[in-house]
Amino acid sequence: MRRNFIIGIVAFVGAIFLLLIQPFSFENIDAGNVGIKINLYGSEKGVDNITLVTGRVWYNSWTTKIIEFPTFTQSVDYDSFVITTQDAAEFKVDPKLNYHINPDKVPQIYRQYRRPLAEIQQGFMKNTIYDAYRIAANSFTSDSVMSNREVFENRVQNILTQTLGKDGFIYDQLTSAITPPPSLRQMIDEKNTSIQARLKAENMAKQAEAEAKVLVAKAQGQAQATLIKARAEAEANQLRQKTITPLLIQQEWVAKWNGVLPTTNAGGASLMLGIK
Incomplete structure (x- = not known):
């Protein structure tokens, strides 16, 4: 009976030892990865023509190796x-x-x-x-x-x-x-500065030209308005001159007469109505 007990202990220890050194294992291939199975021994030593998909893969670690490659960016x-x-x-x-x-x-x-x-x-x-x-x-x-x-x-x-x-x-x-290189960077900076200065000068010139055009337009408008006003006044004067006749003058004089005859150096008075 003692002998059977010793045999049981040895068998148990041996089973544990075999369990610890057994070659079978597994590999979890995560999502976004692929695994390849490599044969370490035999005539087909090398990479199998099988790409292992994601999941748990069982293999013999004494004769096979699994290598995982990520396929995500x-x-x-x-x-x-x-x-x-x-x-x-x-x-x-x-x-x-x-x-x-x-x-x-x-x-x-x-x-x-x-x-x-x-x-x-x-x-x-x-x-x-x-x-x-x-x-x-x-x-x-x-x-x-x-x-x-x-x-x-x-x-x-x-x-x-x-x-x-x-x-x-x-x-x-x-x-x-x-x-x-620093020398080229300096040249680029100087070129950019020159371009910016040129663009600024061009913008200022365009602004000055625009302002000048505004002033010229205002002056031309004022001059044109003055000319139109002068022409209107001249035409009005000409119209007035054409409408003033001797008869109109006498009528205006009669309308404004107060009944007193003007006196002259000869002591007489004259009234020239010139009425025909």
């Missing part, structure tokens, strides 16, 4: 670096990339790079971004980079779309934060 802020234009001007670039992974290309990505995503971002993807900026900068001068900023960044984005896309990395957005 990733944002990577890279260290700044310097690019050189055609005329040897050095621009500082501080890129920030937003991208996501094509879920169907996850096995291919791991076969090709054999690295976790974080290492791929700081290796292959970082070098690809730097090369895209350098290639684009070789076809621009310092002035054209600043005056055609959108064209320059579109060229960089086209290079990244083609280079990253063929490996399963889908380009979403790129922020460049390009900083020109």
Whole structure:
């Protein structure tokens, strides 16, 4: 009986030991991620042609490994670096990339790079971004980079779309934060100041011209009003002169006579009515 008890204890301890070292495990693949199953042994050693969907995945940890890749948008802020234009001007670039992974290309990505995503971002993807900026900068001068900023960044984005896309990395957005050299920045500031001064002078000249036109218009209006008034008065005087006749004068004199005949030096009086 004692022997059976000892055997039971040993079996129990052995069962616990086997339970602790058993190879079977599971992995929870969260939403927005895909997992790939890697065979560690055998003739099919490598990545299976099966992309594991979200959920709980059981596997043998002695012979299989599960690696999880996020498929939602990733944002990577890279260290700044310097690019050189055609005329040897050095621009500082501080890129920030937003991208996501094509879920169907996850096995291919791991076969090709054999690295976790974080290492791929700081290796292959970082070098690809730097090369895209350098290639684009070789076809621009310092002035054209600043005056055609959108064209320059579109060229960089086209290079990244083609280079990253063929490996399963889908380009979403790129922020460049390009900083020109101090000498070029000073020239740009001086040019902007000159343009602002010219625009201000042009606006002042236009304002003065407008004000002068207003004054001229007022003067012309006043002169025209004065001329019209003078012409009216002249025409009125001419009309009055035409209407004053000798008969009208005598009638006015009679209307205003008080009955006393005026005296002359000859002592007589005369009344010239001139009535016919």
